Structure formats: C-alpha cells, structure tokens
Amino acid sequence: MSGAGLDLAIIVVYFVVIIGIGLYAARGQKTMETYALGNRSMPWWAVLASILASEISAGTFLGTPSEGYAKQNFIYAQLVIGTIIARLIVAGVFIKPFYDLKVVSIYEFLEIRFGIITRRIASFVFLLTRSLASGSRIYVGAILLVLAWEVMHPEFLKLDSEARFQQELTIYIGAVVVLTGLTALYTTFGGIKAVVWTDLIQVTLMFGSAAYVFYWLLGQTGGWSGFFESVKQPTFVNTGSDPGKSMLQNLKDTDLKWIFQQEYTIWAAFFGSVFTTLATHGTDQDMVQRMLTSKDHKKGQRAVIMSGLIDLPVVIGFIGIGILLYRFYTQNADRAPLHDPGIFAWFMVHDLSPGLRGLLAAGLFATAMGSLSTALNALATTFTKDWYLGYFRPGATSNEQFLMARWATVGFSILLALIGIGTAWVKLKNPELRIIPIVLGSFGYTYGSLLGVFLIGMLTKTRGTCTGNIAAMLAGFAAVAVLTDLPNDVWKMLTGYKAYQLPPWMPVIAFTWRIMAGTLVTVLVGLCFRRKGDAYVARTL
Template identity: 55%
Template sequence: MFTDSLVIAIYFLAIFGIGIYAGRKQNTLTDYALGNRSLPWWAILASILAAEISAATFLGAPGEGYHTRNFTYAQLCIGTILGRIIVGKLFLKPYYDYKVVSIYEYLEKRFGLLTRRTASMVFLISRVLASGTRLYFAGILLVIAYQFITNTPADSEQIVLLYIAALVIISMATTIYTAIGGLKAVVWTDVLQAAVLGVSMLSALWILFSHIPGGWDSISAVMNGGDDWKFFSWGTEKGFSFLEQCSHILGQEYTVWAAFLGATFITMATHGTDQDMVQRMLAAKNSKAGTRAVIVSGLMDFPIVILFLFTGILLYVFYQYNPAALPADTPKLHVFPYFIIHELPGGVRGLLIAGLLATAMGSLSTALNSLATTATKDWYQGIFKPDATERQLLQCVRWGTVGFSLLLIMVGSVTAWYVVHHPEVRIIQIALGIFGYTYGSLLGIFLLGMLTRTRGNDTGNILAMAAGFIVIAVLTGLIPLPASWEQHIPEIAFPWRVTIGTLATFFVGLCFRSRHVLPR
C-alpha cells in the first residue's frame, strides 16, 4: 500500500499547489468567478469533461455496462452533442452580450427580478441535492479500501459512518483550494484531474483485459446473449398500438428516441441553464471560444462513455470466469471499486483511487464555485448588500464556498444512509433523476426568453415553472393520484423528465405577454 499512498499524496500536493498558485491577484468577483474571462478554450474543455465525469459516472457507467452488458447507454451521447451545439449557438452569445456573472441576471433583464430570483433559487436547491447525492459515490471506493486494509467486515451503521468520514475528507480538501483559487483553481486543477482520470481508466482497462484468460475468444464465449453488445434500441414492442408504443418508449431509459430528444433537452438544461457548467464557458475570452469548448467536449463524450461501458462489460466477463473472487451479495455499483481494491497491483490501484478522487473533486469544486457565486451575486449583492465592495463580495463568495460544502456533506451523508439500507438502487438514476424535476422548468423559461421577444413575464413565468414541476411530479408518482387515474398515466423514465417539463413550462409561459422586451 506504500506505493498507492505515494501516488495519492503526489496527486493531493499537485492539486493544492495549483489551487494556491491560481488564487493570486484576485481583486474582484469577476476575477474569482470567471477567471477574468481569460482562460483558454482547451482548458475549459478539460474542465467541462472533469466536471461531467463525476464519481457517479466513474462508478455508475461501468455499473451500467456490467448490468446491461451492452452500449445502449451510449446512445444518449447523440443528444449530448446536439444539445451542446444548441447551447453554443443560442445561449452563450446573450450571456456574453449582457456581461452576466450569474446567468440568472439574463432572466432579470429579459423578464424581471422575480423570475431571476426564482430561477436562481431553483438552481441552488437542485444543485445542492444533485451534487450532494453525487458526493456520496466518491465514498464507495474509500469504504471498500478501508475494509480491505483492516480485513474486518462492517455492519450497516459502521459503513454509514465510514462514508461520512470519507465525504468530510474529500469535501474539506476540495473546499480549501476552491475557496482560495476560485474558478481559475477549479479549471486548472480540472485539467490535471482529467489527465489523471484518462490515464487511470486506460490502465484499468488494459489490466482487466489481460486478466481474462483467452482474450477475445473468452469474451465472445460469455457475451452471446440476445442484447449483448447492442448499441441502438428503439424501445418498441410487437403487437402494441401507437399509443401503447408511445407509453412504452417513455418508460425506457436508453432508446434512440431518448437519445435524440430526451438527452438533447437534458444537455440544454445542464449546459445552458445551470450556473455550474455555464460559468466555466463564460471564463473564455469570447462566446466563440466558449462555444468551441462546449461542442468539442460533447464530441469527446462518446469515446469516454464507450470506455466506461466496455470496462463494465469486461468486469462481467472477468467475474464469470472468477465467480469466487466476487462476494455474491456485492451490489452492482460496488463491482468496479471492488475490482480496483482487490485485483489491481500496487501503484495502479493508487492511480485509480486518485482517478476517482479526481472525478469527485472536479465535479464538487465546480459545484461549490457556482453555488457560492450564484448566492453572492443573486442574493447577497442583489438583496442584502447592493452597495457591497469587491472585498466584501470576495469574502462572501469564499465563506459561501465553505457553507455550501457543509450542505453537500449533509446531503451526501443522507444519500449514503439511504443506499446502504436500499442496496438495490441504481446509481445513474439517482444522479440524473434529481434534475428531471426542476431543470425542465429552468430550461423552459430560458427558451421562452431566447426564442420569443414578446412572450413571458414574472407572473406567468412563476406559474409556468410550477406547471412544469407539477406535470413531472404527477407523471413520476411524486404527487399521488386516485387509483382509478394511475392506470392512465404512463411511466416516465428519467431521460424524458426534462423534455416534458420544458415543454409544459414553455407553452404555459407563451400564454403571457412580456412587459418589456430586450433589444436584439
């Protein structure tokens, strides 16, 4: 374990060094939140990838490959590319034109103050819940490592305590360099974290492949099921009527329809209306550079997802040939971290642990930065201290980083308790499902502002956002309906929630006329 510890120690030293160095000469909120709009597009590209590949993806995507033994999840990459093209061409230019720091400033200019504050609050709540949930996933590997080192099993309550300790350690380390260095620290540490992630995953894939006796012949012998290796899925069934087919498709997670529609709307929401992602794009010199970064990141997503899914497929094959090496009661989302701890040699194991820490800290740092920036710009300066000096704003955003870190630890701890007591839960659905309830409402209002000039106002927007949330809450069973109605309500899989919520919000908002119109 000495070699592993040395690799992890070097990783942490590099992260802290970059964070402290990047924190020099920051005198304004714009310097802290947007890196003075001077970051190169390729660094922003790496930062986007590092933020997207959270610990949920690091563990969840191989878990999906292990569970499904095919590449149908990768279909969603079609929508991520289409969605980013729309974000780059439609969303970024208005943000740059109006020189916003918080993207919700745009909504105030287009509609009014109430819309801005409502959207900002929706983002803050959604991001705390989603990022806190993802934070839990980073603790999985560390808990398994602890049990491996001590060679002692732990009961459920002890496991929860181990998770909480892991979350505190990861969060404290990330908070330090994020609070000191701001967005520059986030982006430049993300560049290093993306490199560590790439090297670690390729190393794991090579070693995993070499551990399977017989190579491709052995893999082909195991992977001979009807859906094995499948990439495209239409999600249709023979003998269904048109309405039955539609209902069935809406209940499927990974289909061509979800790829072209569901994933496109999800990406527009996460990369166009979420301060977390947009903030790093606004750190580029101009909208063209930001557009280049976001579109190229979408093109790179596809091979990355394939790599993660193929890792999961190889894990399935490996444990088919070595069934005794994996405890029978191991949850699917623990299979990859179990392989890392128990099968990888020293040094490579440390590199993979550093890779997981990189994904966790990359997504956590950007969440902390965006949450603190939004709270400072939209609430502290917007309501409590409109005449705040730049020094006061910097103090607020740094203390906000610490405060939101504590909130995320709380959410991650609750998630850990829930998953430990409900091991059948699948990791991707948790991480992505949360956005579905609120991001449709956000995207619907932003599209209303950007696609129309005379529709939408504060009152109508609040009603429209509420309508978008209620529709999804009803379709997913969050709001219970009479038993006689439930049989007529189709089941909605997570890729469709943002799409339906967006359309409901947009069309309700169209019913209201704007009180003032932004010039083109």
C-alpha cells in the same frame, strides 16, 4: 514499501499537487470577476477539460461501468447522441447572449428579459437542485474509501446487518468530510482559476487510468474476441421493437407508454437526452460558468461542442470496462462481489495490483473533486451575485463580493457534505438503487422548469412575464411529479400504502424523460402570458 503504502503514497502526492496548484492560483485575487470568471482569460482547451471534469463525475466513473456490468451492452451510450445535438444548440443559442451582456451569474439574463422575480426564482431553483445533485455525487466518491476500510478490516463482514449499517455509515461520514474539506480548501482560495487548472490535471489522470484498466482487463479476459462475445443484444440501439423493421415502423408498432417508461432507448437519446443536456449545459451556472471564462464567445462555443464529441468515446469506454468486469467475474466467480457497492469500486480495491490501484484511486478522487469544485464555485458565485448583491447588500463592492463568495464556498461545502451523508444513508437502506438514476434523477424534477423559462426568454420577443413564469415553473414541476408518481411514493413512504391508483393509460416516466416533460409544460404555460412594451431578445444580438 508495502502495497497499501505505495497506494497511499500515490494518493497523498495527488492531493498535495492538486491543493498546491489551487492555492497557487489564488495569488492576486481580490475581485469578484477574477474569482468567478478568471478575467475571462482561460484558454479554450483548459475550459474544455474543466467541462469534462465537471460532467464526468464520480457518478460516471463508477456508475457507467455498473450500467455495462448490469446490461452487457452499450444502449446507455445512446444518450450521448442527444448530448451532442444539445451542445450544438447551446453553442448557437445560449453562449453569445451571456457574453454580450457580460453576466457573471447567468440568471442575470432572466432579470434583463423578464424582471427580478424570475431571476431570483431561477437562481433559487439552481441553488437547491445543484446542491442536491452535487451532494449525492460526493457519496459516490466516498465508496472507494469505504471499500478499502472493509478490506483492511475483514471482521466487518461478519457483523449483523444493523451493526454493519452503523459502522458503514460512520465510515461514509468520515470519507465525505475528507473529500469535501480538501476540495473546499483549494476552491475557496483559488476560485475559478484553481478549478479550471486542477480540472485539467484531474481529467488527464482520469482518462489515463481508465484507459490502462480497460486494456488490463482486456488482456485478462480473452482479448477483443472475448469482449465481443460478452456483448448482448441490443448492442447500441434499443427501439423496443423488431430490429428487422425501420425506425418509423418500430415507432408505429411500439406502445408509447412503454417508450416513456424506459431509461435507455433511441427515443430517449433523440428527445429526452437533448432536453437534459440543454438544461445542464445551457441553464446551469455550474457548466455555463466554465464557458464564460474563455476570452470570447467563439472559444466558449468551441469548448462546449468539443466536450460533446469527446463524451461518446468516453462513455463507450466506461461501459466497455463494465462489460469486461462482467466477463472477469464470470471467469473468476470466487472473487465476485459479496454485495453491490459499485462493481468498479469493488474491482479497484480487491483485484488491482498495488500502485495501479493507487493510481486509479487517484483518478476516482480526481473525478469526485473536479465535479465538486466546479459546483462549489458556481453555487458561491450564484449566491453572491443573485442574493448577497441582489438582495442582502446591493451596494457591495467587488472586493466585498469576492470575500462573500469565499465564505459562501465554505457554507455550501458543509451543505453538500450533509447531502452526501444523507445519500449514503438512503443507499445503505436501499442497496438495490443504482448510481446513475440517483445522480441524474435528482435534478429531473426542477431543471425542466428552469430550461423552459430560458427558452421563452431566448426564443421569443414579448412572451413571458414574472407572474406567468411562476405559474409555468410550478406547472412544469407538478407535471413531472405526477408523471413520476412522486405523490404516491411520498405518501407510501409516510404511511406504507398508496394514496391512489394511476389510470392504466398513464406512464410512470423514466428519469431520462423528466426534464423534457417539465420543459414542454413550462413553455406551453409561459407562452400564454404576454409582456407589454420592449423586451430584450437574445437572438437579435
């Protein structure tokens, strides 16, 4: 068997196993509760694997090594500090109220606390934002298929830029459709049980293949001593000032405008990253739905806390792969990338041996399909519970909801595929864009508003009303838009020049600070509105 044939055989076996397990999990499913929550019967360790598969997407698999390759240090890993802190807060504040109320869509909580309008607005924000974020991740998973096609057709590199753009976009369209279609197949029929059990296999394959590549690169580039020689300062902590001073002295001496403009600093880790993870793991149906499949709230809490502790070595490992790739291509300059499709994807296609290449490709597809399947199930669940049942057909039976959830999964598969194709178009037009800011930056504009409303509901008794929440969420979005200079960017894209100049004291904040800014503004505005009468208070349960 040829090298390409061996790789293809491994990938085909992977797809057959995953789809087979997904379809097997579909047996006996006839109710919405089974489809969305698996009757709350999933073991906590399987839920843990599903959380990891959802958050460690293809963007992490390919994007994190790119960060290590570009910077040759571990400062991106600082952000994990905030994710661990945030998961402790999620476990202590968010999970138990969702269990006590027996919600399927977490936005049901907002209806109980504030009213139907807040629930629908929050649900709409999730549907829109999660679709954009998850759709952009599909593009990342398609990168490997595009590179493989280029290797098999070397004449492609000789084309002029316009012809190359057209052909590359066509390949991306095909790759996105294939990945989305296969994932939608087992997700549509198998529901959350298919998602969790296939995620367990996918995350095992991903970790195993990534670990093997790390040690393979280590052996090719001079071992541990060579690895540490390639690490640049600052190694882990980036305060932006004199490393010989204390952290508090650095903060005093550092320009605050500079801090908010940087993506990866210790301040972004302790503040920006905390708010980001609170939003993604406490107010995003995609993540929380995994936790709600556990038998009780304590097991859901255990799963989310453990996922945070595992994140740190995982992120460090993927950054380490990027640093080793930098050393590998420094030593083998003739094999370095001719363009920047994602350094890890280039390495997989051009420099890995057959068999291992197929195994790692399956690991990449596992991450892409794992995060996509969880998103599809969460989007379908939210649409069915909050809109189909809550608005279009209030009297729908559990079986009717179940059937609607399946059709919604198909619908969102099509939508996410279109977004993935759009992301590919943007990246091909702007090759300098990096993967991580694309994936993480897309939800920074809206999730701060979502988190702010949840915090008001969770931590206060009578503050917040539907009218106040609308004003607060709009204020949060507007604040982030102004602080990221979004109006100028849009106007420049349409006209070619800026509409106005920002005052010199005002920072254009990095994507790691967006959710924090939106949350704080939303909370401050929302607290100005007081609800009369009794209200549900999560912390009293």
